[in-house]
C-alpha cells in the first residue's frame with residue numbers, strides 16, 4: 001500500500017486520540033499527518049512515530065494536501081468542513097452520524113459490507129458504535145439463517161456520549177455522592193453516577209430516542225435489508241469505556257446455541273467468551289483497549305421458537321469508532337476504491 005496524506009479532525013478528542021494510536025499500532029502507511037481541532041486545542045501537540053506534531057485550528061483551507069480526512073469532531077464541524085475537504089479532493093470518513101439518512105453516502109462496516117466503499121463520492125459514513133458491534137456479531141449468523149427480528153437493549157458507557165466532558169461528569173458526580181453531597185447534573189438529564197438512564201441522545205416525537213432510531217436505520221442499511229424488524233432501547237450506564245448489548249434475535253428457521261457458536265468462531269472480528277460454569281462472559285472493562293467484538297451468554301429463547309439471546313460487548317472507541325474508520329480506509333486502499341494519491345478536485 002502506498003503512503004497517504006492523512007488529517008484527523010477532532011484530533012484532541014477521545015476518538016481522535018484512539019485513531020492516532022491505531023494508525024501507529026497497525027503501521028498504517030502515513031505519508032504526512034495533520035492534526036486539526038477547534039481553536040481551543042490549537043498549539044497542543046502529540047507524538048506520532050516519535051515525531052512531535054502540533055494541533056492546528058481546522059479551517060476551510062486545511063485540506064489542500066490531504067488525501068484522507070478522518071472527521072471525529074461532532075456534527076456541527078462535520079457539516080461545516082466536510083464540503084471543503086471533499087472540494088479539495090480528500091476522501092472523508094465521517095464519525096459524526098450526519099449522513100445516517102443520506103443514501104448516497106455509504107455506511108460501512110468492513111466485515112459486513114466492504115463492497116459499499118466502491119460507491120463513495122468523497123464521503124464514507126462510519127456508523128455509530130451500537131450498530132457496528134451489533135452487525136459484526138449478527139451478520140455471520142444472518143448469512144446462514146436470515147434474521148427476522150432483533151430486540152436490543154444497550155448499556156452505553158459515558159465515553160460514547162460524543163464528548164470527553166462526560167468522563168469528567170461521571171467522576172465528579174461519583175465523588176460528590178460518596179462525600180454525601182448533592183449532585184447537579186450538566187451533561188445528562190439526571191445524575192449518572194450510581195444510576196442508569198434510559199435516554200441516549202434526544203427524544204423524538206414517537207417516544208424513541210435518536211440513538212434508538214439510529215441503530216435501526218444503520219443496522220438495516222449495513223445489512224442491506226429493510227425486512228428485519230428491530231426494537232431498540234438505549235440506556236446510559238455509569239461505565240467509563242465499553243459498550244454492552246443484551247440481544248434477542250429471531251431467525252427464519254431453528255438454530256441452536258452450539259451452531260451459533262460454531263458460526264461465530266469463524267467470524268472475522270468476533271471472539272466468543274461463553275462458559276457460564278465459570279462465570280465467563282464479555283464485560284466492558286475487560287473489552288476496553290481491545291479490537292474485537294465479544295459475544296457470550298448465547299442461549300436458546302425458550303419463549304419463542306427460532307430465537308436466541310446473547311450478550312455482545314466491544315470497546316466503543318476502538319471497533320465502535322476509530323478502528324472501524326481505519327479499517328474502511330485500509331480496505332478501500334487495498335481494493336483501489338480509495339487512491340493513495342489525492343483525488344483531483
Ligand SMILES: NC(=O)c1ccc[n+]([C@@H]2O[C@H](COP(=O)([O-])OP(=O)(O)OC[C@H]3O[C@@H](n4cnc5c(N)ncnc54)[C@H](OP(=O)(O)O)[C@@H]3O)[C@@H](O)[C@H]2O)c1
Pocket residue numbers: 009010011012013014015016036037038039040041058071072073074075076077095096097127128129159160161162163164165316317320321
Ligand atoms: N466516543 C465514542 O464512543 C464515539 C463512537 C462513535 C462515534 N463517535 C462520534 O465521534 C465524534 C467525536 O466523539 P468524541 O467522543 O471523540 O468527542 P470529544 O472527545 O469531545 O472530541 C471531539 C473533538 O472535536 C473537537 N471539535 C468539536 N467541535 C469542533 C469544531 N466546530 N471545529 C473543530 N473541532 C471541533 C472538540 O474540540 P473542543 O473540545 O474544543 O470542542 C474535541 O477535541 C462525535 O461525532 C461522536 O458522535 C463517538
